[in-house]
Amino acid sequence: MNNNNPIGLVDSGAGGLTVVKQAINRIPNEQFIFIGDTQRMPYGPKSVEEVISYTFQMANFLIEQKNIKLLVIACNTATARALDKLQQQLPIPVIGVIQAGAVAAQHATKNHLIGIIATEGTVQSNAYPNALKQIDINVETFQQSEPEFVQIVESNQYHSLTAKQIVAAHLANFKVQKIDTLVLGCTHFPLLSSFIKDAVGHHVKLVDSGFETVQIIEQTLIDQNLSSFVKHDRSEDIFYTTADPDRFDVIATDWLAPEMPLDVRHLKIIGSGSMQYLQE
Template identity: 55%
Template sequence: MVDSGIGGLTVVKESLEKLPNEQIIYIGDTARMPYGPRTPEEVIAFTKQMADFLIATKDIKLLVIACNTATASALIPLQEMLPIPVIGVINSGASRAVQATHNQKIGIIATEGTIASQIYTHKIRALNQQIEVFSQAEPDFVKLVEDNQYRLPVAQHQVKAHLQSLKQANIDTLILGCTHFPLLRPFIVEAFGELDVTLIDAGAVTVDTVDDYLKAHDLSAQKRTRPHHTYYTTGDVQQFDRIASQWLDNQAPLDVRHLKITQNHLEEA
């Protein structure tokens, strides 16, 4: 599983609950995040480096791109280049949102890169052309989470202020189009107040897609002793460990390791 930083840990948490027999190897490219302002070419290159490391050293059977920005830019190229199945977080989120909406008004909050790609809008309209889509880039939300401020009053105030336009649009479904955003769920719910808005966690929904794929292709891990999970970061190991342990509510120490960025590949430090 690869992500631009620590946001993908929300997908890891869902995977630990729904896929308890599967071993998870996670890479968070914290040294080069955020991916939102980067060019598609950069995002593809960085995501490919992470995938190459996992395939070459860990013999993984399936790759999950647990980042909406990376999915938007790199999913199709990696599906064409890699010898293993690759699943992203956008198709599942768009499909679930279309199923959930009643008034045909769907909001999307994501990074600049994901919004600029218009991939969610295209996926939604392909399923139902009558749906109105309201997209909004929220790079500040990513920063709140990455800075571990997502439970503080500053986050509460920013979320409420930023979501006023979507509230006024009278959406009834909101796609959390960045894996960081589920951490802000309490403040997002509060921001919509009396409106009954269904929140779609694209990352969490994707875990169901992964489960279905593994079962359909007879790739599901058999029940065994508790699998050992490994977490890699290209940034500060201690900071990643601290935030990951908090997010995952993990009591036992996590196996967190550092990946060194070389000229065009990653290697374990």
């Protein structure tokens, strides 16, 4: 394995860019290649089998075509459904976003009352409550699925007054439950963090599972001697989307605030679900 090979990240859409942003800040010497499967998002309502299949398709493309040295599942639903299988079957380290978020939430809470907002798939899997109970049996969790939040981000409406109003209405019940910690159990949700904090109260600690995961990525690179020997230029990063690259570029540019244009490419889904980059 070449230490200078890129790190791959996959998500159901643009939300995983929140993980990319944290990774760029914390481990800037690395090259990152990201796939957002925007054409088939959201993953939350999809069957377990579909989510596993889609995640393997993205992983296989990155391994076979881009020779990545490490894979990050920057999607909570895909982590909940597919992480174990990918770790068992892929020849490289695979990191998900749930365990790190659970550990951070347990460290943050003082009253053992933790809220979780996520997609339907992540909520149905009970991945966060199960992970938290394994850490601290006294933790009480309150879960809500928020698929509309994903749509707000993907439609580039996350700065709007309408988004603020929707978030406030959806999260009002968490004040009744008196949580002191809220897990953002979808990588799209940090883009709504200011509205979320207003909705639940500024005393509530928001746990960004993607941010916490980057620390695990960094440690894995060190532990497995995979850290890059050279400093990669940000122009080497590649961002694939399975839907409209222009629309994806708008969100990615807004969130990552790059000093140079992003290399955004369209990744075509072929036949039964293999992936191919067709230069346009």
